[in-house]
Amino acid sequence: MPNVPIVKKRIKFIVISSCSLILLVILYRSFLKHKTNGSQSIQNFDKDDWTANSQIGEDLVKDFTNVPQHITNQQLLNQLEHAKVQISILEDRVRALEASTPRKYPQVKYLNYKNRKRILITGGAGFVGSHLVDTLMVQGHEVIVADNFFTGRKRNVEHWLGHENFELIHHDIVNPLFIEVDEIYHLASPASPPHYMYNPVKTIKTNTMGTINMLGLAKRVMAKVLIASTSEVYGDPTVHPQPETYWGHVNPIGPRACYDEGKRVSETLSYAYAKQENVKVRVARIFNTYGPRMHMNDGRVVSNFILQALRNETITVYGNGKQTRSFQYVSDLVDGLISLMASNYSQPVNLGNPVEHTIEEFAWIIKKLVGGKSEVKQTDAVEDDPQRRKPDITRAKTILNWEPKVPLQMGISRTISYFRRELERSDRFQKDSKKYFDSPDLERSQHSRQNFVPDKT
Known part of the structure; x- marks a missing residue:
């Protein structure tokens, strides 16, 4: 045979x-x-x-x-x-x-109905919002996320989908929202220059009409509301470091004005509602924050430098690189936001890291942690780019007993690991997509599958 x-x-x-x-x-x-x-x-x-x-x-x-x-x-x-x-x-x-x-969910604490709060987080599918969702869910509260997914992503909160304490609403807060809640974290707004410059009118509307809607909701249901403001209200500061009593130095018609002035108006609206309607408001002025779930291409310092280093591309520093920034890890910011909401203090509070670094120093720190063959080079400066940025957090230390805890190198290492996984996932998806769509056998395979009938099934 x-x-x-x-x-x-x-x-x-x-x-x-x-x-x-x-x-x-x-x-x-x-x-x-x-x-x-x-x-x-x-x-x-x-x-x-x-x-x-x-x-x-x-x-x-x-x-x-x-x-x-x-x-x-x-x-x-x-x-x-x-x-x-x-x-x-x-x-x-x-x-x-x-x-x-x-589905298996992270373990959450049990709270009875007296201690459990219904908490609305606008922009809760975004970078900071999703980390805030995680913390509040683990604490045992009911969390409602409202997001229009302009910069937010469902993948940031997918691990809570279906949980009895979690609800996700696809909603743009430029339009009114009628629900019953105990607390509101108003984080909705694009926060990186490419995103808020993409549609400056919508950015202003989100920070004005959106804030009015949230303050109106807080007034109706007698909820406490925390407004996420920004260090950009200080503009290109002439006072260093910046205390909450500093009024700022902002160009009202510059490329960043839609965001800077939008946040300033948001603060003004908050205190107008507090004075006229007795709404309980909290205002957090958030300084540069980084960590997992950042957008890979949001144009910020951290994401730009890490991506360029991971891809062995030139690390580009805008201007002479002597501008300073203070970077805080996202978990520190979340702790500060929750502490501020729980406090009885109604004036603005800086939440940031007082440890200052130049942009050039930061580029070299990331290059060292990532490794590779990237070079650090300077490029043209950006219009209205603040030259110095460092928070005075005396008020946060005194009132909230809060200060950042995560060391820079530890936080950057975690962020690099996240970005590396995201790049691998992106590259794998592109490879698989190309392999699938470019396959000469695809049409034949689909045809065979459509015409195939299993014998005894």
Whole structure:
């Protein structure tokens, strides 16, 4: 009897091994699902699905264990095509099984109805907002996120979707929102120059009409509201470091004015409502913040430098690099916001890191932590770019007993790890997408799958 060619033997071995592995994975996942899920017993398992999956696996094994001696290359290719379709169907069913598995959420503290608060976070799917959501959820509160997803992303809060204490509303706060809440964290607004300059009129509307809507909601339901202001209200400061009593030095018609003046008006509105309508307001002036979930291409110092270093590109420093900034890690900011909301202090409070670095120093710090072959070079300065920025946090220390705790190198290392994972994910997605859409076999594979009917399923 003639021997089967080595190539055919290898193909048979690969296909049989793949099918066996898939069946084992299905069996193992099904076992875990019904072992750990107390609400379902093993008797409730969908026997039809299991029979169908088993039948597909048996068909695959039969196809390739009973290869006739006289089989041609074309027939072998047809059987391979048939196997591809079968495996694809198995993959779909594995995904369906995974989707039906109950979600596991981070552990949250239990609070009774007297201590549990309903908290609205506008912009809660954004960088800072999503970290605030995590902290408040773990503390046991009910959290409602309102976001129009201009800069926010559902992926930032997807780990809470479906939780009984969490609700996500796709809503633009330029329009009124009618809900019942105890506290409001008003964080909604694009915060990076490329984002707020993209649509300056909308940025102003968000910080004026949006703030009016939130203050009106707070007035109606007698809720406490925290307004997320910014260090940009100080403009290009002539006082250093900047205390809360400094009125600022802002260009009202410059490229940053839509954000700078929008936040200044937001503060003015807050204190007008506090004086006239007795609304309980808190105002946080937030200085430069960094950490995981930052936008990769938001044009800020941290994200720009880390991305350029990870890609071995030139690290570009705007101007002479002598401008100074003070960077705080996002977890420190979240602690400060929660402490401010819980306090009885109604005047503006700086939340930032008083440790000052030049932009050039910061570029070299990131280059050292990332490694690689990037060079640091200077480029043209940006219009109205503040030359010095450092908060005076005496008020935060005194009133809130708050100051930043996360060291710069630790925070930057965590952020670099996040950006590295994001780059890998992005590159993998692009690679897979290209592989899929550029595949010459795609049309044939789809056609085969559409016309294929499993034998006994």
